[in-house]
Amino acid sequence: xxxxxxxxxxxxxxxxxxxxxxxxxxxxxxxxxxxxxxxxxxxxxxxxxxxxxxxxxxxxxxxxxxxxxxxxxxxxxxxxxxxxxxxxxxxxxxxxxxxxxxxxxxxxxxxxxxxxxxxxxxxxxxxxxxxxxxxxxxxxxxxxxxxxxxxxxxxxxxxxxxxxxxxxxxxxxxxxxxxxxxxxxxxxxx
Numbered sequence: 001x002x003x004x005x006x007x008x009x010x011x012x013x014x015x016x017x018x019x020x021x022x023x024x025x026x027x028x029x030x031x032x033x034x035x036x037x038x039x040x041x042x043x044x045x046x047x048x049x050x051x052x053x054x055x056x057x058x059x060x061x062x063x064x065x066x067x068x069x070x071x072x073x074x075x076x077x078x079x080x081x082x083x084x085x086x087x088x089x090x091x092x093x094x095x096x097x098x099x100x101x102x103x104x105x106x107x108x109x110x111x112x113x114x115x116x117x118x119x120x121x122x123x124x125x126x127x128x129x130x131x132x133x134x135x136x137x138x139x140x141x142x143x144x145x146x147x148x149x150x151x152x153x154x155x156x157x158x159x160x161x162x163x164x165x166x167x168x169x170x171x172x173x174x175x176x177x178x179x180x181x182x183x184x185x186x187x188x189x190x
Contacts, residue, residue, distance in 0.1 A: 005030070005064065006030075006068075019171070020184075025187075039056050046083050046119045049083065051130065053067035058123035066123070068182065070117065070150075072115075076109050077105055081102065095149060103141070103142070113137075114137055114138055116137070117133075118178040118179045120183065120185075131186050133180065136158045137158050140154045142154070143164075144167055145164045147173070
């Protein structure tokens with residue numbers, strides 16, 4: 001079985017990707033290759049951050065690596081939080097604070113259309129390739145569900161039945177999610 005490194009120490013993302021990939025690839029985390037340093041995400045785009053992480057790990061650890069970056073783009077907020085989704089409420093804040101800030105920023109607005117966008121950058125043999133997965137939806141007025149992570153409790157995908165990602169079983173979410181779509185494209189390349 002082929003082995004590849006996923007440039008993350010986010011346990012939720014790692015679990016989600018391993019579930020999507022199944023037994024087609026062995027996915028190793030940064031911790032499993034001894035990478036403990038914080039990899040800077042200083043690019044101004046989602047793709048730029050994914051490329052920075054993949055290139056850093058590949059160059060410093062000599063492994064084939066893929067990295068993702070995801071942004072939630074809310075139309076009424078001119079695409080915010082976008083590239084700053086993970087630190088929307090501040091660098092030390094958690095997902096609950098990010099969700100609270102998002103709901104506060106939207107207030108009573110009727111336009112709640114949004115999309116999740118994931119870019120995966122694959123660095124292997126010194127070459128970079130990128131794939132993207134997007135899912136359209138809307139932002140709920142309050143958080144619902146207990147599965148998932150991040151903005152999942154307030155994101156309602158258009159292709160579903162009105163439930164948030166956090167109300168879906170993992171396989172159900174992965175079948176239509178932004179990360180699931182990007183991972184399927186990555187698997188085609190690999």
